[in-house]
Amino acid sequence: MTPGQADPDPDRTPGLERGGTVPPGETPPAEGSTPDAGPDEKHNPVKGWSKAPVIVIGVIVACFVVYFLAWILEL
Template identity: 70%
Template sequence: MDEKYPDPEEPGHTPGLEPGGQVPPGETPPGEDSTAGAGPDEHHNPPKGWAKAPVIIIGVLVLLFLIYFVAWAVEL
């Protein structure tokens, strides 16, 4: 039997246990670290916000739309 991994059916022979099966302080592993750095590095993400070209195109379309309806309203 491998001494590194004792049989859990024999708690009397399991290292690091106090009588009664309690784990003494200092025997427990440290708490888990954050998983924030677990994913891949992504440096290709685009910057936030709108580029100038789409804003200009949308503005021109809105302006043409308004001019058309103002001219249509004046014609009536």
């Protein structure tokens, strides 16, 4: 390896065509990884529901249950 040579020799490097291009279907040499391509996320929200929406939905369901029980018992 010569320290001053930056470009690989296409005649001696597998996977390269003349001019240093990569043929279709070949993986380019020294390709980077995709997991590092996105933004750096520092905050990941907690998965699941918070308490307030669950309580509100529970109260609404309880009101419907009480209404229909009263309606059925009235008959």
